Structure formats: structure tokens, C-alpha cells
Amino acid sequence: MDSSIRYGSVLAPVSEQGGAGDPFVVCRDLFKIYKRADLEVVALRGLDLSVDAGELIAIVGASGSGKSTLLNILAGLDRPSAGQVSVGRRDLLNISEQGLVQYRRQDVGFVWQATARNLLPYLSVADNLELPMALAGRAAGYRRAWAGEVLEALGIGRLAGRMPHQLSGGEQQRAAIGVALANQPPLLLADEPTGELDTANAVMVFDMLRGLNRDFGVTVIIVTHYPGVAQFVDRVVHIRDGRISSETISTASYQRDGSRTEDEFLVVDEAGRLQLPQEYADSFRQRGLARLDWEDGRITLRPPANDSRGDDSRGGQRTPE
Ligand SMILES: Nc1ncnc2c1ncn2[C@@H]1O[C@H](COP(=O)(O)OP(=O)(O)OP(=O)(O)O)[C@@H](O)[C@H]1O
Numbered sequence: 001m002d003s004s005i006r007y008g009s010v011l012a013p014v015s016e017q018g019g020a021g022d023p024f025v026v027c028r029d030l031f032k033i034y035k036r037a038d039l040e041v042v043a044l045r046g047l048d049l050s051v052d053a054g055e056l057i058a059i060v061g062a063s064g065s066g067k068s069t070l071l072n073i074l075a076g077l078d079r080p081s082a083g084q085v086s087v088g089r090r091d092l093l094n095i096s097e098q099g100l101v102q103y104r105r106q107d108v109g110f111v112w113q114a115t116a117r118n119l120l121p122y123l124s125v126a127d128n129l130e131l132p133m134a135l136a137g138r139a140a141g142y143r144r145a146w147a148g149e150v151l152e153a154l155g156i157g158r159l160a161g162r163m164p165h166q167l168s169g170g171e172q173q174r175a176a177i178g179v180a181l182a183n184q185p186p187l188l189l190a191d192e193p194t195g196e197l198d199t200a201n202a203v204m205v206f207d208m209l210r211g212l213n214r215d216f217g218v219t220v221i222i223v224t225h226y227p228g229v230a231q232f233v234d235r236v237v238h239i240r241d242g243r244i245s246s247e248t249i250s251t252a253s254y255q256r257d258g259s260r261t262e263d264e265f266l267v268v269d270e271a272g273r274l275q276l277p278q279e280y281a282d283s284f285r286q287r288g289l290a291r292l293d294w295e296d297g298r299i300t301l302r303p304p305a306n307d308s309r310g311d312d313s314r315g316g317q318r319t320p321e
């Protein structure tokens with residue numbers, strides 16, 4: 001193994017990362033509308049998200065809420081319909097086709113849920129890792145050394161010569177992470193990477209992603225349905241109907257026994273919009289109006305009393321226009 005090769009030393013486009021203090025991934029009022037014949041599906045509706053360089057976050061949400069749509073846009077596999085989206089200094093809305101190809105090749109790694117989709121079945125594990133490096137024009141000696149180093153870091157160095165079908169599902173996903181990191185991208189995206197794995201293997205993959213994030217400084221965004229994901233990531237972002245509704249942030253500090261506490265926050269976007277949790281939203285559904293009171297730094301929201309003018313029983317105050 002050539003210890004002179006270090007993640008980020010050759011291709012990682014550090015210059016592509018945003019200025020100091022700026023978030024690395026930024027989505028502002030992002031829309032994605034799929035059009036098929038005369039049918040339109042609004043998959044993302046004004047989504048706001050910021051991710052700092054070196055952060056590890058999970059995106060969770062119901063089926064059809066827009067998670068894969070968001071990840072595919074960040075991966076440069078699909079284009080947004082409107083809004084802003086940037087990774088480092090790259091603007092993914094106005095990027096050229098050529099720029100997008102370059103972005104996919106150098107700046108972002110992707111892991112799919114389906115293990116079979118991540119690896120070419122007729123290449124050994126090592127050759128699967130070397131292929132993206134060859135496409136990026138890396139010399140053979142470099143490719144071998146870096147493939148070996150990545151596989152060691154993933155704990156599957158001994159499997160380098162095996163074919164994908166000779167690996168377990170968990171080993172295949174670890175090799176897939178290796179392929180995604182082959183060109184040392186600063187951003188790693190994974191869409192339900194543990195969806196086909198049992199709990200033990202899922203934990204191993206999450207541990208691995210955490211370790212790679214820590215050791216290589218790679219920014220990681222994972223879409224997942226795994227219930228215990230909060231303990232492996234810095235932040236869990238909840239997506240509902242194509243928008244970020246809340247975030248769960250876990251903190252390990254101040255807990256004597258080393259356990260973590262998790263706090264869930266509603267997201268208020270730049271325009272002041274927020275999404276109420278479903279169970280509360282239901283009580284406003286009938287009228288579509290809310291009464292807002294501000295007292296001692298607290299906001300109270302309640303449905304107006306059930307009369308014809310949208311007024312409630314508290315002295316006939318009118319909601320400010
Ligand atoms: N290529 C497409 N053409 C038309 N509609 C699409 C397309 N891809 C996704 N959609 C629709 O966009 C919405 C969001 O889909 P998306 O795949 O992003 O959901 P998801 O959150 O990843 O769901 P899941 O958890 O099931 O993977 C859904 O209504 C889906 O049917």
C-alpha cells in the first residue's frame with residue numbers, strides 16, 4: 001500500500017468547495033416537477049436545505065415524499081425544475097451537460113439500495129474500484145494502490161480478488177462505498193444503502209460511513225428508513241410532501257452515561273414558512289386558518305373558533321392582515 005496516497009490529495013476539488021463558512025450543499029426553494037403526457041407530479045415543492053462540508057446527515061420520510069428525487073438532483077443524475085441548488089461552487093441548475101458529466105465523475109459518489117446495481121458483475125471487487133479511476137485517467141500503479149487502501153479502510157481488503165456474487169450483501173455494499181469513493185469525491189450520497197441488509201450489516205455500513213466521514217472529511221448524505229439512524233449521524237432531516245418539515249439533532253454532550261439525547265425542531269424557511277406535524281395539521285384542515293398568539297417569547301397556534309367569520313371567542317380580535 002502506498003501511504004503517500006491520501007484521500008483528497010489528488011482529485012478532491014477542494015477549490016470547488018464553497019468559501020469559508022458557507023454551507024457546502026445548498027438548496028433554496030427547490031422544485032422538481034415530473035411531466036408525463038398530461039400528468040404533472042410535483043416531487044419537490046420549495047425545498048430548503050443546507051449541509052456543511054464534513055457533515056453527515058440522514059434524510060428520512062414517507063414513501064413518495066421526494067427523498068430520491070432530491071438525492072438524484074444532488075448526484076447530477078436529474079435536473080431541478082426551479083429554485084437554487086449548488087454543491088461547492090457548482091450551480092447544478094445552470095450547469096452545462098459537460099459540466100454535469102465532470103461533476104458526476106469527480107465530485108460526487110453514489111451508492112444505490114440495490115446491491116446488484118452498484119457493482120459490475122463481471123469485474124472483481126478491485127477492478128470495480130479501479131474502473132472509475134481509469135475513466136478519470138489515473139495511472140495503473142496509482143489505481144492499484146488507492147483501491148487497496150480504500151478496501152483496507154472498508155475492512156474488505158482480503159476480498160479484493162473476489163467477484164461480486166461471491167460477497168455477502170453487506171460486503172457488496174461496503175465494496176459499493178469503495179467504488180463511490182474511488183475518485184475521492186468530497187460528497188458521498190447513498191439512497192437506502194442498507195435497505196436490503198439485516199440489522200447487523202446495516203449497523204456495520206452506518207458505522208463505516210461514520211468512520212469515512214470522520215477520517216476522510218467526506219460530506220455524507222444518506223436517505224434511509226432505518227429507525228435507529230439518528231445515533232450514527234449529526235442530523236436527521238425529515239422530508240414531507242417535497243419539503244423539509246423538521247430536523248432531529250442528537251447531542252452526545254452532557255450525558256454522563258455516554259448516551260445521546262435527540263431534539264426535534266420544526267424548520268422555518270427563509271420566507272417564514274413551516275410545516276406543522278401531521279397530527280396537528282389535521283386540526284386546522286377544516287377551515288385552513290390559524291389564530292396565532294405571541295406571549296412571553298412563545299407562539300401559540302390554534303384553530304379559530306367554529307363561527308362563520310373566522311373569528312374566535314376571545315373578544316372578537318381580528319387576525320392582522
Ligand atoms: N421519473 C419520474 N416520473 C414521474 N414521477 C416520478 C418520477 N420519479 C419520482 N416520481 C414521483 O415523485 C414523487 C417523489 O418520488 P421519490 O422517488 O423521490 O420518493 P421517495 O421519497 O424516494 O420514496 P421511497 O421511500 O418510496 O423511495 C412520487 O410521487 C413519485 O411517484
Ligand SMILES: [Mg+2]
Binds near residue numbers: 067
Ligand atoms: Mg426513494
